[in-house]
Amino acid sequence: MLGRIRQLCAHLGLEYQTEWVSIFEGESHTDDFRKMNPAGAVPVLELDDGRSLAEFNAILLYLGEGTEYLPNDAYQRAKVCQ
Numbered sequence: 001m002l003g004r005i006r007q008l009c010a011h012l013g014l015e016y017q018t019e020w021v022s023i024f025e026g027e028s029h030t031d032d033f034r035k036m037n038p039a040g041a042v043p044v045l046e047l048d049d050g051r052s053l054a055e056f057n058a059i060l061l062y063l064g065e066g067t068e069y070l071p072n073d074a075y076q077r078a079k080v081c082q
Contacts, residue, residue, distance in 0.1 A: 002043055002056075004056065004060060005043065005045075005056065005059055005060060005063070006018075008060060008063050008064060008069060009063065011069065012063065012067060012069075014063070021033065021042055023042060028040045028041065028042055035052075036052040036054070037052060037054040039054065041054055041055070042054075043055075043056065043059065045059045045062070045063075057081055060080075061081070064080070
């Protein structure tokens with residue numbers, strides 16, 4: 001799934017930095033990580049203004065907004081989410 005986010009970033013020419021978090025070593029349950037996502041799940045996208053988005057679909061919707069990859073038509077948008 002992370003590949004979809006990276007692929008969309010590549011198509012949109014967006015620069016990003018990946019920080020690997022080991023869920024097996026509890027790194028997603030540290031205080032700092034939980035500030036970004038209280039659920040302690042990955043992935044999380046940290047925005048330039050300090051806000052964070054979690055969950056693959058939410059991140060893809062955010063990045064795709066206003067681009068050719070996220071249609072305006074309600075049905076087509078739903079198909080993208082599907």
